[in-house]
Amino acid sequence: MKILVVGAGAVGGYFGGRLLEKGEDVTFLVREKRKKQLEETGLRIQSVHGDVHLTPKLIVSGEKPQTYDVILVSTKAYHLQAVIKDIRPYVEKETMILPLLNGISHLDQLIDEFGEGPVLGGLCFVESTLDENGTVIQTSPIHNLVFGERTGKNTERIQQLCQSFSMTKANFIYSEEILKEMWQKYLFISSLSGATTLMRAPIGPIRATKSGFAVLAGIVTEVVAIMEKMGAPIDQKQIPSQLAKIKEMGYEMKSSMQRDMQKGLQTEADHFFLYLLKQAQAENIKTPILEIVYANLKVYEKAVLGIES
Structure with a gap:
């Protein structure tokens, strides 16, 4: 699967980095400042589960639209409206949108913009932050990303997503009760x-x-x-x-x-x-x-x- 991770901060950088480390086709949609930093230093993760230094594929808002199977939204809620504008060119009929924001109201915003179909449910439990050099510092034993269809159905696309998420150095957990x-x-x-x-x-x-x-x-x-x-x-x-x-x-x-x-x-x-x-x-x-x-x-x-x- 082709995966677009929106943001390469403490959450997106960590889980997107673990997927990239595994060998998945991951691209990060980032701001110009973060792009320049990552081009200079690479994506560095320091973690209790193992350090890694990666060279990620990077794009910024407005670049030529490409096709992605799933878009992970890992930004803060106050950036969501800007993110919606940024990802709109990349959302097609079969694209899945997996938000990792805390709370619940962001689901309504995403559904209003893209309809019921693309929007999955998701959350994560991870204690991570960026240091002054842009390195992702992950410090807790728990590093879980939980996802599923909001309907609770075990669909074909969710099975494909499970396959892409499997065998990483973070816990990607499928749930049939993701809204709960x-x-x-x-x-x-x-x-x-x-x-x-x-x-x-x-x-x-x-x-x-x-x-x-x-x-x-x-x-x-x-x-x-x-x-x-x-x-x-x-x-x-x-x-x-x-x-x-x-x-x-x-x-x-x-x-x-x-x-x-x-x-x-x-x-x-x-x-x-x-x-x-x-x-x-x-x-x-x-x-x-x-x-x-x-x-x-x-x-x-x-x-x-x-x-x-």
Whole structure:
């Protein structure tokens, strides 16, 4: 299969790099600055699962359209509209679009632009970042990419994709319940991101402090209440298991949103939290902690980046 990976950052660079390492036909769609950097240094991955130095095929937006079997979208949510414009020339009738964004609202955006057919469900679990030299640094044992048809059907194209994704040095996992898994991750990552960005601390000190854990539990409870009203496969019975999962995380574990704040970057506050707050308002659900979480992120963006709310 011909694979186009949109972005060669911490996520796209890692999973796209592992596919390229295996020998798949992978091209990266990147910005001019990143293209120049990769042409000079190559794609370098430093990982607990093994280092690799690759020479990737690169294109930038506006280059002559080619045909790709699958497009992996691995950018931040606030870049999605620009990404949609960039990939439109490469999306044909049989093209699969596999988004790896956190959250859920991006599915509606992609379906609105390209229709129901091309859009798969997907998510990933990986702790990775880019260093100052553009090297992908991957530090955790977990490096999973999960994908599947949103309908849950085991289609011929998904079987072909499974074959292309197999035997890599990362875990590409097929799921017949990908939407359920996406909602579960949304619950988990919004809880983790909400607490760590609000308290500017890894998860360990938060859960080890009585008041910190109370706030964390409050975030989980509010998010579950909203998602349940939305008809998501989430209910109150899952609150203990979510908290148990967070208790099992490494003491120094940070959310990617917290790491973005530490780097002075924009956050996905709207994609994660404003979306939930709008749903809560529509359902008349009280969400005092989530409102503080969102306000904290927007104050940060205005103070550090000058981004207006």
